[in-house]
Amino acid sequence: MWVQLRCGLEPRTLAALAVVLVGAAVFATAHFWSARPASVRAPEQVVEAAEARVTGPEAANGLLPGPPAEPGPSAGSSAMAVSGGRIVVDVSGKVRRPGIQHLPAGARVADALRAAGGVREGTDVTGLNRARILTDGEQVVVGLPVAQAVAGSSPAGGGGGSGAGQGGPAVPVSLTTATAEQLETLPGVGPVLAQHIIDYRAEHGGYRSVDELREVDGIGDRRFADLRPLVRP
Structure with a gap:
């Protein structure tokens, strides 16, 4: 009544204005409600892919968080596997079990001597480099005179010179x-x-x-x- 008397509006005009105002209020409320922030869950396949990436090689290298990866073979053992990993050498001379010995790649002369049962007691190994790395197919001669x-x-009594x-x-x-x-x-x-x-x-x-x-x-x-x-x- 105050608006009608103040503005001189007809009852029908006043009802139409009230409807417009109520509609505007409803629209504003709906717009505000739809624009509010809401949490969204990622699809299942995206979550599974992320978990697989976190627990992969990157997590083992410390690039991403995740459970520690299973320890794998070292680079040295991989290289050995590629190259075959074994060598064959012939150990002869004053050892307990002379003959062909199968050893890991990178083995040294000392390893070949152990595989042949060790050097016989009293054998002079001063000129033998026991730290040398062996190569496939070589021969290790132990304790033979020069x-x-x-x-x-030379044959005895032959009178010849040295070899x-x-x-x-x-x-x-x-x-x-x-x-x-x-x-x-x-x-x-x-x-x-x-x-x-x-x-x-x-x-x-x-x-x-x-x-x-x-x-x-x-x-x-x-x-x-x-x-x-x-x-x-």
Whole structure:
């Protein structure tokens, strides 16, 4: 009545205005209610994918939170598995069980001696590098005298010279295990060249083939041809 008297509105106009105001209030209330923040749950497949990612290799490396991964094989064991993991060496001389020995890749001379039952009592192993890493197919000779293992000995009463004087040793010299004195028994090899052969061996971890002798400083084609039948890796 106050609005009607104040504004001079007809009852029908006043009713229409009231309807408009009520509709506006209802619309505003509905709009405010629909715009309120609400929590939304991610789809199941997204949650499963996230869990799989968190518990994967990233969690093991500490990049993402998650339970610790199962310990796997190390890089060294993987490399060993790729390369076959085993080598075969021939252990001869003064050991308790000479013969072929199957050892893990990366084994050392000391491991080969243990596999052969150990060195016999009283054997001199001063010139044997027991810390050297073995290569597949090589031979480890233990405790044989230089004259027997390298140069050979002359027949008794023959009056001949040493094996080196007869054109080379009777037994091929191992480029991987021979000492400087043993290398000097080879024809044309003096102290300097013997040291070059040993230096190359130390730098490359041994000789895997006789052909590597070509790469030693001071050995040309002619000298290599003379030495090839007298040496082995």
